[in-house]
Amino acid sequence: MKEKGEIYNFCAGPAVLPAEVMEKVKEELRSYGGCGMSVMEISHRSAAFKEILCEAKSRLKELMSIPDDYSILFLQGGASLQFPMVPMNFGKGAYCITGRWAKKAFEAAELQGRGEAFSGSADRNFEYIPKIDPADLPKDAKFLHICDNNTLYGTKFFAPPEMGLPLVSDMSSCILSAPCEVEKYSLIYAGAQKNIGPAGLCVVIIKNSFLESAEDEGLPLMLRYRTYAEHDSLYNTPPTFAVYVANLVFAWLEKKGGLKVMEEINREKAKLLYDCIGNSALYLNKVSPRDRSIMNVPFRLRRRDLEPVFLAEAEKAGLMNLKGHWSIGGIRASIYNAMPIEGVKKLVNFMQQFEGENL
């Protein structure tokens, strides 16, 4: 049996969590703050949990410099439930199709007759981030939807498109990876299971004026953003344990020095990998360099027959979960905040060695 520490987990999500956070979770698993009960066993309306919720919100606000006129909400259902909720609450959206998840979001809107797709990057297999031409935007769109970081294809919007329309973004796989100009967005949502905490929690950051514009009268209460805002995410029982872990992750990020520091580390990690790929005759990443994600680095082997060998040997070396998304195959290294630079260095060494031995 392998012991933790020998392995590095490159899973795209649910993904590796910071070792210090996991140690803390383990330490107080049976008795939160010495209360004799696990955080899983206390009421969401208890003073102890309300403090966790409050801390999580204020830490996230501080970390991301979220302006005062925004609300932070904790929901369930992942980004996948956000896909229909956004158009249900805000009407027709213009969807920029830059990959699988952007398309899923669009399809959920389309099913409601509330989505129009435009100027995506499907023409070049999602290997770049398109320039958005304001003339392409449907006149009656109430918002522009983007998927900030495309987990499968390894692309990223490094500047939020400013089109004079409220901007809605799926940041599941890049939230907290770098400073973010929150004020340029009207709604940000992110499934927790990549850079925040365990699966089952979805964080929503929403501009209050946008929230107030929601036409949600006939909607089920559980599908209105307003319900979560009015009840401080306690209308019903939230996923309390996931919120608790998220709060610890936020505290860890604070301790690391915040998002500017994280961005530097993440850029360094990504550069190691992209340089390795760029200098190689075996590995291939076709994403436009300026659009390359610093969270997900997908690549192919020029000799595709070697990909299963690569994956099997990587695993033997303790480099886990490098398989690309099942829908497109290949290799993908997800290097979220919790992936230490040592893991990336070990991967790069392995890649170079593998290339030497196989090419």
Add this chain to the structure above:
Amino acid sequence: MKEKGEIYNFCAGPAVLPAEVMEKVKEELRSYGGCGMSVMEISHRSAAFKEILCEAKSRLKELMSIPDDYSILFLQGGASLQFPMVPMNFGKGAYCITGRWAKKAFEAAELQGRGEAFSGSADRNFEYIPKIDPADLPKDAKFLHICDNNTLYGTKFFAPPEMGLPLVSDMSSCILSAPCEVEKYSLIYAGAQKNIGPAGLCVVIIKNSFLESAEDEGLPLMLRYRTYAEHDSLYNTPPTFAVYVANLVFAWLEKKGGLKVMEEINREKAKLLYDCIGNSALYLNKVSPRDRSIMNVPFRLRRRDLEPVFLAEAEKAGLMNLKGHWSIGGIRASIYNAMPIEGVKKLVNFMQQFEGENL
């Protein structure tokens, strides 16, 4: 600081979990099955997680004797999201109003113009389970909805009403407390945070023929039961950690001897408390004896001014979270599966002593 073991947690939910389960969770928190990763850090599509999901389903099927023509689904959003989902998928329902949660379910249906309430127990402050007169049922109802166990008021349907209509039941606070005639229900749902596991997971048990009758064509995929059934609850990322804990709870129940044994223990626990209340001049529970829940035992003190004193002293004695629901006050002892009989005995002793000292 109190150490675990000295205290007993009577919280209505999120509630106490079995000590053995929590110890196991702690033990393998950093390395699930020796894989070097936490169960929180592995993909929901990994072989390891699929095994957990599969085990959880087969254990639940065995424990509850779920017939083969039923599907077991793992959702998010708690029972609160089931409230609107049921009528969205199945049309108009007849709602028997036996308490707060039954009413919430009805209101979610009413908002869609798909709910009709009838023959509830509001007339006597929800202190009994009404006999349902088939003549009262709206002719165009597609299902009958009940809340099997009423957490706030401490009542329980001990026999599922058979009205020739598909029966839908919220079993959040009684699932797994005793054997259940699943074949009499078309859909059972239960938020996990009482008798199953951590908050953020909702278990749905649905008869396949009922599932197939869903008129869900225009619905968002995430709000169709069919989506979860067709993708074995893996259409999107499920709350993996909560499913893992649930699986351990199911294994614990197996080891305890199954639901018949649990029912005996639960009846014994409940009897201790109801007898204590019945023999007392201070404590009062007005629920019809035949309808008394074996999971939630609410009571009042005839001298209401003593209730805060009772709660404060109970807490000092290590008897935690006995406060009644905020909307009705009083005292409530939730004695779910994970509450050992020792906890109930300690509470009864405390109650007798408190009565002796204060009356």
